[in-house]
Amino acid sequence: MSSPAISKPHRAVRRLGARRTARREAAFGYAMIALAMLFVTVFTFAPILASLGLSFFDWDVISPPTWAGLANYERFFSDGPVLQSFGVTICMAIAIVVLQLTLGLFLAVLVNQRASRFGRTFFRTAFYLPLLASTAAVAIFMGYLFDTKFGAINYYLGLLGISGVPWLSSPLGAQATIVLIVVWQQVGFTFVLFVSALMAVPTDVLEASSIDGAGPLRTLFRIKIPLISPTILFAAVIAFINAMQLFDQPFIMTKGGPGTATTTATISMYQTGFQNLQFGYSSAIAIILLLLILAVTGIQFLAARKVVFYQ
Amino acid sequence: MSTTTTIVTGRPDTRHPVVGRRRRAFSIGRIAGLIALILAAVFALGPLLWAVTTSLRTPAQAFENPPQWIPWNPDFGNYAAVFEQVPIGQFFLNSMIVTVLIVVGQTITCTLSGYAFAMVSFPGKNMIFGAFLATMMVPLQTIIIPVFLIIKSFGLTDSLASLIIPALGSAFGTFLMRQYFMQMPRELGEAARIDGATQFGVFWHVYARMAAPAISTLAILNFSGFWAEFYRPLIFLQSQSNFTLPLGLVGLQGNLGTGSISVVLAGVVLSMIPSVLLFIFAQRYFIAGVTAGSSR
Numbered sequence: 001m002s003s004p005a006i007s008k009p010h011r012a013v014r015r016l017g018a019r020r021t022a023r024r025e026a027a028f029g030y031a032m033i034a035l036a037m038l039f040v041t042v043f044t045f046a047p048i049l050a051s052l053g054l055s056f057f058d059w060d061v062i063s064p065p066t067w068a069g070l071a072n073y074e075r076f077f078s079d080g081p082v083l084q085s086f087g088v089t090i091c092m093a094i095a096i097v098v099l100q101l102t103l104g105l106f107l108a109v110l111v112n113q114r115a116s117r118f119g120r121t122f123f124r125t126a127f128y129l130p131l132l133a134s135t136a137a138v139a140i141f142m143g144y145l146f147d148t149k150f151g152a153i154n155y156y157l158g159l160l161g162i163s164g165v166p167w168l169s170s171p172l173g174a175q176a177t178i179v180l181i182v183v184w185q186q187v188g189f190t191f192v193l194f195v196s197a198l199m200a201v202p203t204d205v206l207e208a209s210s211i212d213g214a215g216p217l218r219t220l221f222r223i224k225i226p227l228i229s230p231t232i233l234f235a236a237v238i239a240f241i242n243a244m245q246l247f248d249q250p251f252i253m254t255k256g257g258p259g260t261a262t263t264t265a266t267i268s269m270y271q272t273g274f275q276n277l278q279f280g281y282s283s284a285i286a287i288i289l290l291l292l293i294l295a296v297t298g299i300q301f302l303a304a305r306k307v308v309f310y311q
Numbered sequence: 312m313s314t315t316t317t318i319v320t321g322r323p324d325t326r327h328p329v330v331g332r333r334r335r336a337f338s339i340g341r342i343a344g345l346i347a348l349i350l351a352a353v354f355a356l357g358p359l360l361w362a363v364t365t366s367l368r369t370p371a372q373a374f375e376n377p378p379q380w381i382p383w384n385p386d387f388g389n390y391a392a393v394f395e396q397v398p399i400g401q402f403f404l405n406s407m408i409v410t411v412l413i414v415v416g417q418t419i420t421c422t423l424s425g426y427a428f429a430m431v432s433f434p435g436k437n438m439i440f441g442a443f444l445a446t447m448m449v450p451l452q453t454i455i456i457p458v459f460l461i462i463k464s465f466g467l468t469d470s471l472a473s474l475i476i477p478a479l480g481s482a483f484g485t486f487l488m489r490q491y492f493m494q495m496p497r498e499l500g501e502a503a504r505i506d507g508a509t510q511f512g513v514f515w516h517v518y519a520r521m522a523a524p525a526i527s528t529l530a531i532l533n534f535s536g537f538w539a540e541f542y543r544p545l546i547f548l549q550s551q552s553n554f555t556l557p558l559g560l561v562g563l564q565g566n567l568g569t570g571s572i573s574v575v576l577a578g579v580v581l582s583m584i585p586s587v588l589l590f591i592f593a594q595r596y597f598i599a600g601v602t603a604g605s606s607r
Contacts, residue, residue: 022432024510025431025432025433025510026431026432026433026434027433028427028431028433028510028511029427029431029432029433029436030427030433032423032424032426032427032431032514033423033424033427033428033439035419035420035423035424035479035480036420036421036423036424036480036481036485037424037439037480038480039420039476039477039479039480039481040443040446040480040481040482040485042461042477043454043458043461043476043477043478043480044446044449044454044480044482045442045446046457046461047454047456047457047458047461048446048449048453048454050454050456050457050460051453051454051456051457054456054457103351106347107347107348107351110344110345110347110348111348113344114341114344114345114348119348122352123348123351123352124598125594126351126352126355126356127351127352127355128590128597128598129355129356129359129587129590130355130358130359131535132535132583132586132587132590133359133539133579133583133586134538134539134540134541134556134557134582134583135539135541135557136539136541136557136558136560136561137362137539137557137560137579137582137583138358139561140560140561140564140575140576140579141358141361141362141576141579142358143564144365144572144576145358145361150374150376152361152376152377152378155376155377155378156377184354184355184358187355188355189601192598192601192602193601193602196598196601196602216340241448241450244450245450245451245452247452247541247542248541248542251545252541252561252564266450266452269452270452270546273455273456274546279456282456283456286450286452286453286454286455286456287453289450289452289453290448290449290450290453293448293450294448297448
């Protein structure tokens with residue numbers, strides 16, 4: 001019976017020691033995250049709450065803010081131009097996501113099936129290069145290329161017998177141009193994602209399907225695409241979140257026009273906030289945009305549950 | 312991360328060893344596929360090549376169609392002109408200061424926090440990390456007004472610091488570094504601890520060194536991202552002497568109207584040089600950066 005008497009204080013000491021080590025480790029952990037925590041708190045967490053708070057006030061920066069309750073949100077749902085900017089953004093975002101994913105997957109499958117090692121590096125470089133230019137640079141030179149009168153694109157279309165396409169000077173043309181430009185720049189991102197996902201498809205699965213007599217198309221749709229579906233979902237979510245924030249290209253190329261054809265949700269926010277100095281209303285629009293992005297991303301994940309195949 | 316690249320480039324093409332017959336049967340398909348790829352590459356590179364070659368034509372020639380795809384008589388006058396018309400050297404310097412300081416700052420904050428979230432246990436860790444992750448979905452535009460007000464209250468409006476300071480911490484960077492540290496064996500640290508290393512010593516001498524690929528990826532993602540940034544400079548900066556390159560170029564285009572596009576294009580081409588150089592020397596980290604987020 002003597003051993004418990006000895007080991008009891010021993011155990012207690014050990015527990016005390018363990019607790020002290022744990023406390024020291026915790027202190028170290030907090031010290032390590034302190035810097036990131038400070039910046040993320042001040043410049044992300046707090047601003048999210050502040051945006052939410054501001055959305056319940058009327059504030060023009062000059063006079064003190066006044067409580068507005070839900071008035072800013074009510075105003076949003078009866079504000080035709082702003083609602084239209086959301087509609088435009090959603091339509092353009094859908095077009096961008098669909099084109100970017102289809103084209104990215106098509107090119108990735110081609111490279112994956114046919115290209116040599118050199119070919120792979122060459123095409124990867126070619127499709128990635130547009131991502132290295134800033135959106136501002138792209139908006140500038142694409143603006144020249146798509147110019148209705150002097151642009152090289154209409155020149156070449158003219159040789160094919162199609163003349164004077166009003167790319168940036170008509171509402172639908174401007175929307176299409178901006179969609180095309182975003183896809184042109186972003187497709188390399190999707191392409192690189194899909195190529196590395198396709199490379200990771202196990203060879204034995206492909207051999208098995210080949211031995212079972214499946215042709216290339218069948219293998220693609222029945223084996224490869226299901227296997228890389230988590231990557232497709234990821235690419236769709238990222239592309240959609242980015243497209244919903246579309247600002248630089250329409251702001252630089254068309255200033256939201258012609259008329260309000262390319263006034264996106266974020267351009268509306270910029271105008272109400274930084275031009276009309278309605279900070280409360282602009283914050284309400286910002287919160288609605290955030291909720292919309294969260295909702296659609298959630299729907300994407302839910303819908304994908306039925307389709308996406310996780311290994 | 313680097314393994315992705317080796318897989319991409321290093322696997323011999325032994326996918327269908329059986330079917331010499333089928334190969335021939337699909338050779339038309341193969342050629343069509345190759346043509347489609349080359350066509351896509353032409354469309355991807357065409358506008359960039361046009362920007363470069365047109366920047367080498369005289370302002371009068373720049374409007375002529377068809378465009379000259381090979382600069383037989385390159386005219387570098389536009390490159391001199393762009394320096395005369397706007398303080399593009401100043402824009403370049405401003406962009407460099409902002410980008411480099413953000414890259415350095417985020418490397419420090421994200422490496423420290425990413426390590427803590429991966430390797431150190433402390434109360435509330437999962438909750439805090441969850442909060443970090445949740446902010447990754449929040450658009451910049453949603454928080455821009457409060458950030459602008461905070462900047463203003465610090466007296467930093469219209470300064471380079473207004474772009475740098477808010478970007479020094481990053482939820483995405485923390486996430487990226489954590490993912491990398493999570494794959495590292497814990498035994499190394501435990502062994503070093505038994506040998507008497509401090510907790511920080513373990514991080515600094517053992518793990519931080521092993522994290523070089525992830526640090527390079529984060530640094531390169533940040534460099535190309537912040538170098539190209541347009542939205543925050545547009546809102547935070549007012550005086551031309553503080554403009555970064557994208558903002559300055561848009562101003563140049565606006566001032567000149569459609570007067571001499573070749574001068575504007577010279578500026579555009581100059582603005583792309585740092586990212587392109589970086590890409591040439593560190594392509595695999597760009598590729599790793601693309602795939603980094605998808606391994607959630």
